[in-house]
Amino acid sequence: MNVAGHWDVVIAGGRIAGAATAWALAPYAERILVVDASRADTFWAQQSTWDRAGNQEWDELGLLDTVLACGAPRTFGHDFRTGNDVVEHHYPQVDDYGFRMSVPREVLDPALMQTAESRGNVTVVRPARVRDVALRNGRVTGATVRTAYGDQPVTSDLLVLADGRRSRNATDLGARPYRTVRSPWVAMLAYYEDLPLPTDRAYFSMSGGSILIATPCGRNQWCIASDVHFEVHGSTGEHPAAAYARLVNEEPLLGPAVARGRRTTAVAGAGRLWMLRRPMTGPGWALVGDSGYHLDPVTAQGTRAALATTRLLRDRVTAHGQIAGLDLDGLTGERDAALDEAWDETEQVCHRRSSL
Ligand SMILES: Cc1cc2nc3c(=O)[nH]c(=O)nc-3n(C[C@H](O)[C@H](O)[C@H](O)COP(=O)(O)OP(=O)(O)OC[C@H]3O[C@@H](n4cnc5c(N)ncnc54)[C@H](O)[C@@H]3O)c2cc1C
Known part of the structure; x- marks a missing residue:
């Protein structure tokens, strides 16, 4: 597929963060390009479990119906065994969000991408890779998309990196982690x-x-x-x-x-992964999901955090009304304030000794 040319938004990565961002920004864009390095039928061990806060984030983005349609049962409590003691926990039913869900990524990721594509202005290319981010006067103006058929230059009003915790593009942009902790x-x-x-x-x-x-x-x-x-x-x-x-x-x-x-x-x-926080935005670029905010899998907060970063970016676009000319200043602080408790939990579990 020939993707060379101008796109309102180019998104590197088409999993939870990338697909949710394409869905959320599509109403404000003429056309969005999602590029993912992996094949659509390739998955690796990453769970996706979330709780009440996750349900709220899915709903905020208008994706809760997509997630519920994945067919995973809702769980309304759990039993917790320590030694011979088993304690029953019931989740408070104060609103419609009082349940946990776990959806296999083989089901969740394609469902999200299919929903994003249903917007009609989202194009997905995979396997292909975003690389060599282009800058003019310190502002990101596009990148190169590497496919099996060669390199194609693209320009964009906004480049979103949803390319995971090992994002090479974030490193190339100089988005250095300013908080790290090893799990x-x-x-x-x-x-x-x-x-x-x-x-x-x-x-x-x-x-x-x-x-x-x-x-x-x-x-x-x-x-x-x-x-x-x-x-x-x-x-x-x-x-x-x-x-x-x-x-x-x-x-x-x-x-x-x-x-x-x-x-x-x-x-x-x-x-033994490195957990990290990078700046969320710079001129012409934004990081969503694990690329900018990577939490310990033990906390089961990665999905929720990915959705929260997508929502913050979407809200900024909504306030501005369009992608071009978007002011992204201050989003790092907003994200860090919104996810402070989740980061604290990551630091706590990372500093724990082996006796839980
Ligand atoms: C073992 C394990 C268990 C977990 N359990 C939970 C859990 O129970 N609950 C929970 O909420 N979270 C859990 N997590 C964390 C959760 O999986 C992540 O937070 C979530 O996957 C982040 O999604 P993402 O879209 O940001 O990144 P990813 O899912 O990592 O997707 C990034 C995508 O970017 C693509 N990519 C990379 N480089 C490029 C490039 N240059 N160009 C184009 N595409 C590129 C990759 O191919 C990939 O498809 C777990 C993680 C692990 C490892």
Whole structure:
């Protein structure tokens, strides 16, 4: 596809943050280009679970119906096991948002992109890569889109980097992280079918240095995730996937459950990641999602934070009425104020020793 030319908005990255931003900015643009480096059918281990605050963000962006249509059950509470004690938690039902959801990324990401494309002025190219951001007088004016067929120059009124926590483009722009903290946690997960577990409740189980979380995430489908402190792996030399299998098998409820059900994916995950905050905007550019604000997966706040950054950008565009000539000053402060508690939680879990 020939994408060379001018676009109101060019978005690097087409997952949660990129797709939500394309959807949110489309009413203010003539045409938007989304470029994603990965193939549409390629996924890696990243969960997406959120709580009441996440539901509110989806609704703020007009995407809650899309998310609910993904078919994951809503959970209205969870059981929390510590040793032999199990405590039941019920989520307050003060409004329509009092539930948690977990949607596999294989379902969520395409649904979001399909909704964005339904605007009619959003074009998606993948696999393709945004690189070599172009600047004139310190302002971003476009970039190069690298596809299998060669490089194509594009210009834009706004370049949005939704290209994840390892954003090379953010680094090239000089958007240096001004807060960082390294996570001691290794997060692993796998999906299962046919588990004899409730479909309206999640299950948390904590034991020395690790936590297991089982959440229903589709029709007859569950995600079981583990967060294990690196000191635990370090002291035993056990591979994270082996530790995951051992923890699940030994857990009093989950062990018998997985023996009766079926694991449908490999065990995979990520660990010891750097958490960071970068400036959210500069002349002609904005960072949304993990590229500018990366929270520890243990906190399960990444999705909510990605949506919050998209909403802040959308609100700025709404106030201005159009993309061209947008004043992006002050958005970093607004974002940091909005997500302060989430960052504090990330710092707390990152400074924790192995005994939870
Ligand atoms: C193991 C694990 C478990 C997690 N669990 C949870 C959870 O339970 N709840 C929660 O809320 N969050 C969780 N998270 C965090 C959550 O996955 C992220 O916050 C979320 O994926 C951020 O979305 P994003 O769109 O910003 O970035 P990403 O999902 O990383 O997407 C970035 C996209 O940009 C593309 N890209 C990269 N470079 C370029 C380029 N140059 N040009 C074009 N495209 C490019 C990539 O191919 C990718 O598709 C977890 C993360 C991990 C790793």
